[in-house]
Amino acid sequence: MSLRWRITATITLVSVLVAVALSLTVHFAYAYRLADEARKMQEERVELALREYSRTGRPSLGSRLDDPDLPAALRSVVGDGYTATMIEETPEGAYVWAAAAASDQQVLSLRSDYTAQLDALSSLDRVLVLGSLTVVALGAGAGVVIGAQLSVRLRRAASAAGRVADGDRRTRVSAAIGGGSRDEAAELARAVDAMADALQGRLDAERRVTADIAHELRTPLTGLTTAAELLAPGRPAELVRDRVRALRALVEDVLEVARLDTATERPDLSEVALGAFTTRRAAPYAPGVQVRVLADAVVDTDPRRLERILVNLIANATKHGGAPVAVEVEGARIRVRDHGPGFPEEVLAEGPSRFRKGTGSTGGHGLGLTIALGQAHVLGARLTLANPDGGGALATLDLAPYDHPTPPLGEELPPGWR
Structure with a gap:
């Protein structure tokens, strides 16, 4: 009730x-x-x-x-x-x-x-x-009126709080329910606004620190890269260069995450034939990946960001999953499926989190899925993760509008994918 x-x-x-x-x-x-x-x-x-x-x-x-x-x-x-x-x-x-x-x-x-x-x-x-x-x-009539007014205000507060949770910094709960009131609902709204402002301030401070650290690391990293190239050929030199490349990739990923966290990124849209685009990008990156185009579609999206998402999903499947890895294109939807241990339960429940990797995973820094999810948000796309029947992990990128819901994962897969 x-x-x-x-x-x-x-x-x-x-x-x-x-x-x-x-x-x-x-x-x-x-x-x-x-x-x-x-x-x-x-x-x-x-x-x-x-x-x-x-x-x-x-x-x-x-x-x-x-x-x-x-x-x-x-x-x-x-x-x-x-x-x-x-x-x-x-x-x-x-x-x-x-x-x-x-x-x-x-x-x-x-x-x-x-x-x-x-x-x-x-x-x-x-x-x-x-x-x-x-x-x-x-x-009873007075109860209906009073209850309706309070219910409407609380629903507005819940809706506004949901928008704040989704990252809308301009929304204020007190304004949504009527800032001139002085009852308990208004006090609750002001408390939520104060909490949201405090949390947002802390997040902004953490993001600035992360971005500043990553940015400051670029200068010594450039010198370290130059110095590594000057080393005499040999196994030690190769190890140093490999670690420098890994460190450079980590710094670039951290900078990208920091930019995505600011919610100021905007896509550079253009028309992309999804089937041909996926085939061209996936084959050179991972030659062993199977690419299937069930139905092609032309979508209005940012090719650079879409490639980043696709590469990160394939990299996650090849590094942490199991062969065979397959990519399937069906209209405006891309599926990346592997046959490894599947996504960790905490990732399915809470979503990807930076620097968090599954138990037993080796390599990487836990930023790939975080970046893919952030880029999908910039594109207005939907990225869902699941462990379908038959084992493995399945990542689905839906470039269709949000009013076109993603069907239950695993139910539309071809028989050979189950």
Whole structure:
């Protein structure tokens, strides 16, 4: 049950309880008042009739002597020398009785109709029921309005927080729900904005440090590369040059990640025939990779960034996966499949993370998938990772718009890929 309906149900329940409590209080108070007034009036009348009987010896004012219809309970009380009243409800109607002892053996009683009072009480009950229903309806309506307003504000806050989480730095939760409010929802929104600003400041500081370190490493790395080239030929020189190349690749990757983190990168779009492009780029990089074009398509994308994604996916499959490695093009979708141990569970659950490699992986620095995901984001593409049936790892790059969902991975693969 959503918060809106919980608030509505709570207000409605409280309205019902209040209406019932007030109605019962008014009903019993009015009934007691009617009965008390009728008893007092009947008692005064019977006392007046008793005085007339004492003076004249005859019943008057509608009183009767030893009335056979007198209730036994009232007769027993009067027999002890008291004057008493009683309200009696029978199938024939309702009556108010008053009785007093006329002598040691005789009882003088007076009976009056009580139907008018009961009709008045019934009319009051109908008014109370109608008023209670009105109060409950108004309470439920107020609950719906209040709950709807709060629910809408919280949904706007959740949507704005989601955009902030996706990297939109201009979005503010407090502005999304209405910055002029001073209730708890506004306080929560301001707290979320403050937390987002603090986290963003820390991330920006970390990115600047990373970019500055990588940039500063370029100068000594250039000198180290030059010095390595001047070494005499031999195994030690080859080892030094190999480590220098690895260090240069790492620095360039770190710089690329830092640029992608700034969210300022923009693609240089052009039309690309995806099948021919993939075949030309994949074959020279990894001659053993199988490239299949099931259906070609022309997409509007950035060739340099697309090549970077493709090369990183193939490199990840060849280094950390198992042969055979196959690349399949189907329309605006590229699949890279290997038959190794598959992606680590933490990568599937949380996504690629810099400098994190799977257990048992050798080589690389854990930046390839991070860069591929960042470049795909710049292109407006979708990169998904999965471990399909039959083992191995499957990376799917979908260059179609986001309103074209990627089908479940593994279900569209040809039979030989399972």
